[in-house]
Amino acid sequence: MPEDLTPNDLDLPSQEPGDMSAYTADPAMLTDFIVEVREHLTSIEEKILHIESTGADSGDINAAFRVFHTIKGLAGFLELSDIQQVAHEVETLLDLGRSRKLASLSSIADVVLQSMDFIRAETDRLELVATSDGVVPEPAPSLVSADTIIQKIRATASSSQESSEEHQPSAAGDAPSAHDIRLPETQPSSAKQESTRNSSLRVETAKLDHLMNMIGELVIAQTLISHNPRLLGLQDSRLTGDLALLTRVTTEVQRITTSMRMVPIGTQFHRTARLIRDLSRQVGKRIALSTVGEETELDKTIAEELADPLLHMVRNSIDHGIEIPEQRIAVGKDPTANIRLAAYHTAGQIVVQVSDDGRGLDRNRILAKATERGLVRPGAQLTDTEVYLLIFEPGFSTAEAVTGLSGRGVGMDVVKKHVEKLRGRIDIQSEPGKGATFFLRLPLTLAIIEGLVVCVGDNRYIVPMFSILEILRPDESSLSTVQGNGEMATVRGILLPIVRLHERFNLVSSTRQLTEGMLIVSQSEGKRFCLFVDDVLGKQEVVIKTLGATFKDVAGLAGCAVLSDGRVGLILDVHAIYRTPPIQAFAHLGAQASTASADNHTQGVD
Amino acid sequence: MESPAAAAVQTNQRPPALSIPPVANDLRAGKHLVFRLASEDFSIRVASVQEILGIMEITSVPQTPLSVKGVINLRGRVIPVVDLRLRLGFPAQAYAEQTCIVVVRTRPAGFDLLTGIIVDEVSEVVNILAEDVQDTPDFGASIPSPFLLGMARINDKVRILLDIDEVLKGHDIAGQP
Numbered sequence: 001m002p003e004d005l006t007p008n009d010l011d012l013p014s015q016e017p018g019d020m021s022a023y024t025a026d027p028a029m030l031t032d033f034i035v036e037v038r039e040h041l042t043s044i045e046e047k048i049l050h051i052e053s054t055g056a057d058s059g060d061i062n063a064a065f066r067v068f069h070t071i072k073g074l075a076g077f078l079e080l081s082d083i084q085q086v087a088h089e090v091e092t093l094l095d096l097g098r099s100r101k102l103a104s105l106s107s108i109a110d111v112v113l114q115s116m117d118f119i120r121a122e123t124d125r126l127e128l129v130a131t132s133d134g135v136v137p138e139p140a141p142s143l144v145s146a147d148t149i150i151q152k153i154r155a156t157a158s159s160s161q162e163s164s165e166e167h168q169p170s171a172a173g174d175a176p177s178a179h180d181i182r183l184p185e186t187q188p189s190s191a192k193q194e195s196t197r198n199s200s201l202r203v204e205t206a207k208l209d210h211l212m213n214m215i216g217e218l219v220i221a222q223t224l225i226s227h228n229p230r231l232l233g234l235q236d237s238r239l240t241g242d243l244a245l246l247t248r249v250t251t252e253v254q255r256i257t258t259s260m261r262m263v264p265i266g267t268q269f270h271r272t273a274r275l276i277r278d279l280s281r282q283v284g285k286r287i288a289l290s291t292v293g294e295e296t297e298l299d300k301t302i303a304e305e306l307a308d309p310l311l312h313m314v315r316n317s318i319d320h321g322i323e324i325p326e327q328r329i330a331v332g333k334d335p336t337a338n339i340r341l342a343a344y345h346t347a348g349q350i351v352v353q354v355s356d357d358g359r360g361l362d363r364n365r366i367l368a369k370a371t372e373r374g375l376v377r378p379g380a381q382l383t384d385t386e387v388y389l390l391i392f393e394p395g396f397s398t399a400e401a402v403t404g405l406s407g408r409g410v411g412m413d414v415v416k417k418h419v420e421k422l423r424g425r426i427d428i429q430s431e432p433g434k435g436a437t438f439f440l441r442l443p444l445t446l447a448i449i450e451g452l453v454v455c456v457g458d459n460r461y462i463v464p465m466f467s468i469l470e471i472l473r474p475d476e477s478s479l480s481t482v483q484g485n486g487e488m489a490t491v492r493g494i495l496l497p498i499v500r501l502h503e504r505f506n507l508v509s510s511t512r513q514l515t516e517g518m519l520i521v522s523q524s525e526g527k528r529f530c531l532f533v534d535d536v537l538g539k540q541e542v543v544i545k546t547l548g549a550t551f552k553d554v555a556g557l558a559g560c561a562v563l564s565d566g567r568v569g570l571i572l573d574v575h576a577i578y579r580t581p582p583i584q585a586f587a588h589l590g591a592q593a594s595t596a597s598a599d600n601h602t603q604g605v606d
Numbered sequence: 607m608e609s610p611a612a613a614a615v616q617t618n619q620r621p622p623a624l625s626i627p628p629v630a631n632d633l634r635a636g637k638h639l640v641f642r643l644a645s646e647d648f649s650i651r652v653a654s655v656q657e658i659l660g661i662m663e664i665t666s667v668p669q670t671p672l673s674v675k676g677v678i679n680l681r682g683r684v685i686p687v688v689d690l691r692l693r694l695g696f697p698a699q700a701y702a703e704q705t706c707i708v709v710v711r712t713r714p715a716g717f718d719l720l721t722g723i724i725v726d727e728v729s730e731v732v733n734i735l736a737e738d739v740q741d742t743p744d745f746g747a748s749i750p751s752p753f754l755l756g757m758a759r760i761n762d763k764v765r766i767l768l769d770i771d772e773v774l775k776g777h778d779i780a781g782q783p
Contacts, residue, residue, distance in 0.1 A: 213682035459666065505668035547667070547677065549719070550686040554669050562679045568665040 033074055034123045035202065037083075040067045041116050046270045048116070049277060052109030061105065064112070065094040071119065082146040083122050089153040090115045096157060111149075111156045113274075118149045205300070208260055215257045216543045220566050222250045258448060263303050265343045265352070266294030271307060272314045276339060279318050286325050286335055287318065292342040298350050302442055305422055306352065309415040313354045313438050314339060316412060321358030321436055331433065333357070349466065350442050357435040361428065363387050369396065388428040392416035423466070423558075451542050451571065453563065454520070454533040456501050457508045460569050461533075462542055462561055467574040469521040469528065471536060474514055487514070489530050491521055500532045504556065504577055510534050522574045529578055540564065544571060555580040634755050634767050635736040641708065641725040644696040648725075649732070649758070649765045654710050656720060658728055661705040678722060680709065687722035693773060694753070699726070712771045721774050732765070734758045739767070 044067045047060040072087035090112055097105050225231070226243050269291045280287040298306075317339055325335035342353040363384060370376040370390045390396060394413040419426055424442035443449060443466060451462035452471070470491070478490045487498040498519065502509035511517050511534055519530040542561035547570075551557065558573040638649035659680075664687050666676035673692035677684050687707060692698060707722040738758040755767040 217682045507668065545684045547684065548686060549714075550674070550721075551667055551670065551677075554667060556669075557667070560665070560677060560684050562682065562684070566679055567663055568677045568679050568684055570665065570667065 030078065030126060030129070033078055033080075034127050036074065037071055037119060037123050040071060041120060042267060042270070043067065045113075045116065045274055048109050048112050049273050052106045052277075055104065055106050061094055061097050065091060065098060068094060080122070080126070083119055086115050086118055086146055086149050086153075089150050093153050093157045102157075108156055111152050114144075115149055115153065118144060118146070203260075208257075211257055212261075212543060215254050216562055219250055219254055220562065220564060222246055223564050224566070259297075261300050262297040263300050264295050264297055265303060265306075265350075266291070268303055268307050268310055269294055269341050269343075272310055272339075272341065275311055275314055276318065279315065283318065284324060285318060285322050285337060287322060287337050287339055290338060290340050292340070293344045296343040296345060296350060298343075298442070298444060302350075302422055305418055306440075306442070309418045309440065310341070310352070310354070312411045312415050314341075317354065317356040317358065317436070321356040321360070323359055345444070350444055352440040352442065353437055354440075355435060355437040360432045360434055360436050361388050361391070361430040362432070366390055384430070385428065388430060389426070392426065423464075448541055448543055449571070451540055451561070452520070453537040453540055453569065454501075454518070454535065455537055456505070456534050457510050459505075459507055460537065460563065460567075461501070462540070462563075462569045462571045463520060463522075463531070463574060464558070464571065465539070467522050469523055472519050472521070473517075474519050474530075476515055479514055489514075489519055491519075491528075491530070494528070496521065496528050496530050498530045498532050499578055501572075501577070502532075502534075504580075522578070527578075531574065531577065542569070542571070634739045634758075635734050638732055638734050638758075638765070638767070639708070640729045640732055640765055641706070642727045642729055643691055643694065643725055644699070647729065647763060647765045648690075648768045649734070650708075650710065650768050650770045652731060654712065654770055656709040656711050659707040659709065659722070661701045661707060661724070675724065678707070680720065680722075683720065685709065685720045685722055687724060688774065689724045690773070691724070691726070693723075702726075704728075710770050710774070712774050714771070714775055719774075723770070723774075732760060734760070734765070734767075 044064045047063050051060050051064070068087045068091045072084055072091060075081075075084035075087060093108055093112070096102050097108060102108065226247060231239065231243070273289055276287050276289050322337040322339075323331075323333075328335050328337065338355075338357045340353070340355040342351075342355070344351055366387055367376065367382070367390075370387075370393070371378050373396065375390060375393055375396070376382065392412045392415065396412065416426065419440055419442070422442050424440055427439040427441070428436065429439070430436040449462075450465040452465060452468060454461050454463055472491065474489050480488050480490070480495075482488065487500075488495045489498055490496075498514065500509075501507070509517075514532060517532055517534050518536050519532055520536075521528060521530055523529075540563065542563070544559045544561055547554070547557060547560050556573055556577040558571045558576075560568050560570050563569045637652040639652050639655050640647055640649045642648070659678075662678060664676040664678055667674065667686075670676075673689050675687045675689050678687055689698070701724070704727040706725055706728045708725055708728065709720055709722050712719050712721065738760055740757050740759065742754045742756055753769050753773045755769045758765045758767060
């Protein structure tokens with residue numbers, strides 16, 4: 001809630017009798033309404049902020065007007081009188097703006113945003129109703145009543161009309177001016193996006209996942225037919241042509257299905273715009289936001305999982321990185337700081353960058369705090385990156401005092417957790433006095449990875465490409481041992497330890513000679529090592545599946561995938577393989593199991 | 607690929623609703639799928655059987671008990687496969703033409719879980735009446751297995767009623783092989 005609301009603004013019996021009818025309405029309709037209203041509000045939030053920062057923009061105000069008009073209509077249909085009335089008042093206000101009867105458009109943005117918050121809070125409450133068998137939850141204590149909002153809107157409307165003053169004190173007067181927030185220029189394609197948005201259809205993710213599974217099966221079935229030895233023997237040009245057509249169509253279907261899960265990252269960027277606006281006012285800093293690569297597409301699940309880390313990183317920049325205007329002027333910087341969000345694809349990954357031009361990370365201060373908290377031994381020699389990564393430790397904070405904004409040490413460890421969950425990586429670059437940049441490197445999709453199929457004996461495994469630095473066949477001269485057992489290989493002049501996969505998994509391998517197998521150079525938490533396998537079979541894009549609850553505790557496996565011949569291949573978690581020693585308790589079982597599995601191939605009947 | 611017996615099995619058919627007042631035996635009565643393990647006839651309720659597959663290539667998962675043979679691809683769904691012989695303490699035997707994977711559905715934690723169980727041979731589907739069912743005899747100090755629901759004697763043949771939920775409950779890697 002905005003800070004300028006006093007407890008007097010809350011009047012408790014806010015429940016209108018008309019509102020009750022919605023609780024008996026068709027839950028499906030109510031759910032549709034909630035989803036639609038949220039989408040609409042998200043779509044115009046950026047526009048309202050744009051109006052606030054630039055003043056008039058007829059395109060933006062028209063779009064906002066339409067949205068509130070739609071919400072009013074929908075709410076009226078469901079007899080949600082609170083939402084309907086608020087939407088109606090905002091619509092009236094925006095209409096005044098549209099017909100240029102307001103002295104300044106930027107002054108109305110604050111109350112419009114508050115109305116949006118109100119409608120959001122109401123839909124949140126409705127969602128609870130829809131999912132809890134009609135039990136009507138009490139309005140949240142912080143929720144402002146519809147009447148208060150309506151009065152505010154009316155007051156804003158009349159004061160903006162009467163007065164010709166540029167700026168109305170509708171928001172906290174002591175906060176920096178709303179003009180300090182500059183938003184990215186509206187994309188020229190936004191009009192086009194709007195027209196296509198109306199022709200979209202909402203589909204349950206579970207259905208999409210099922211479709212993905214079935215497409216995977218289709219691709220395998222198609223491969224089996226195309227490689228059928230009997231068909232290959234036939235010299236039939238028509239059959240060959242038809243098969244080629246089938247292959248082409250299947251590939252295209254697979255591509256389309258995959259793309260259905262992809263969404264542009266722009267929505268997540270826009271969410272931070274609101275946070276920056278509110279926070280910068282609170283702490284008295286001036287901040288401009290710029291974004292690059294809003295159209296970069298990534299998997300919906302990743303995009304959603306990214307929302308929290310982005311907010312926490314922006315919050316961190318505002319609180320720790322960016323100086324107050326006076327300090328910035330003192331060191332000769334523009335009093336308005338910049339936060340830059342960028343997203344781009346690179347080498348099968350998506351990189352999300354959060355940069356600010358603040359004071360940068362303070363190496364000595366972080367190190368001192370970390371030593372104090374016992375995270376680092378006194379006198380330890382750490383690289384800059386190692387020091388910076390300390391800020392992601394749970395409970396770590398360099399803030400002197402706990403403020404409403406930060407200092408509790410939660411936040412950055414949330415970022416780390418989320419990013420690890422997404423199989424991503426964080427890098428930090430920082431220059432004292434010039435600013436810091438956080439790089440999040442994430443996979444394009446959680447559903448599909450590019451993997452290297454390797455074999456050990458009769459077992460085939462998939463090594464995710466993102467964890468591979470290079471693949472090589474070692475020669476005798478590059479190999480050495482430590483105290484007779486620790487094996488090492490010299491790769492590009494650096495000694496790297498060798499981990500034998502067959503030893504970790506207790507497999508029967510076809511070769512014990514390092515020079516007859518392959519080394520996969522990989523990296524785990526900044527440390528490089530070589531994974532030894534029998535052979536590399538090729539590269540394949542695979543759809544990741546979970547191994548299920550039965551195998552959830554097996555170390556070293558990240559999941560599984562159906563290979564092109566229909567068999568299941570296990571995906572290796574290279575990091576875990578490097579970290580965990582072979583489990584002794586199951587060593588004997590493993591050895592037997594692998595012999596038994598080798599038997600499967602001879603005994604198996606297809 | 608499927609054995610003739612498997613093809614005859616109507617797996618989607620649920621046992622008829624019980625109209626007589628339930629006694630302890632009734633829960634064990636109904637249609638059962640009978641299969642053979644080391645010359646003994648075991649049976650599980652047809653209601654928990656999804657389908658029957660011929661033996662196929664199984665991807666073994668490292669660091670798991672011996673009885674967990676690995677995973678198979680069931681039309682895009684990856685499911686674990688347990689060798690019932692090893693799970694019940696019978697000696698291992700090479701897989702043959704009649705070896706089947708019975709895909710069973712259990713609800714260990716409120717959600718459906720599919721698991722393949724490897725049996726020597728699927729023989730038939732029988733309707734077990736409540737009066738056919740007897741409790742497992744008391745073997746004194748040595749209990750043969752905690753997984754038995756009881757025995758059914760039909761046409762002088764004994765079928766061992768297996769509690770498949772119980773059998774598969776502890777087959778995670780922490781369980782005994």
